[in-house]
Amino acid sequence: MMVLDAPLWQKLEEEARKFYENAGSSHRLDHVKRVIALAEHIAQKEGADVDVVKVAALFHDIGRQKEKETQGKICHAAYGAEKVKEILAKYNLPQDFIERVSGAIRCHRFRSNERPKTLEAMVLFDADKLDALGAVGIGRAFLFAGEVGARLHNPEVDLEKTRPYSREDTAWREFKLKLSKIKDQMLTSEGKRLARERYRFMEEFFERLHKEVSGEM
Structure with a gap:
């Protein structure tokens, strides 16, 4: 299991922050932080990979602004799932880790036709809905x-x-x-x-x- 150290987590938070600055009040960084806490709690209870879950929760709504700009033509979950690959690749993270994070983000949306299949994706889905x-x-x-x-x-x-x-x-x-x-x-x-x-x-x-x-x- 890959361990996220404090310096790396801080860099990832800085990457994510800029996507949430112009988000609606219901989906700003305070929402994301609550989802991270919920996701970490559920992951520990369910035996999921906490690092995958935390990173997925951090970036799960980075596509919200793009969805708003296109009046819903672009799905924020699908956009975020692709965008997070670009971001995480800059930090030389394992490809399998990146794919698992991306996959969880892709199917976290309540209205999505793609249902979570991995335990980590299920944890993110539940944490986001609980908020x-x-x-x-x-x-x-x-x-x-x-x-x-x-x-x-x-x-x-x-x-x-x-x-x-x-x-x-x-x-x-x-x-x-x-x-x-x-x-x-x-x-x-x-x-x-x-x-x-x-x-x-x-x-x-x-x-x-x-x-x-x-x-x-």
């Missing part, structure tokens, strides 16, 4: 809603008839139409456990929000 759940998930949902100018809450609306990036694209809509499905998509045992716990917290939060918005004391 959309729990207290952090609630915070990110409201942060995104604010970015698109959405309302605070809209439980009276038929969410199935609403549009994304609209006034009705609230945190509640994000939870009901997307985030509530994440717990059933997890791939590792530890990921599933953490997802169930975080999901329960979100359910309790939105139940309380319903009551407060409706005027219940």
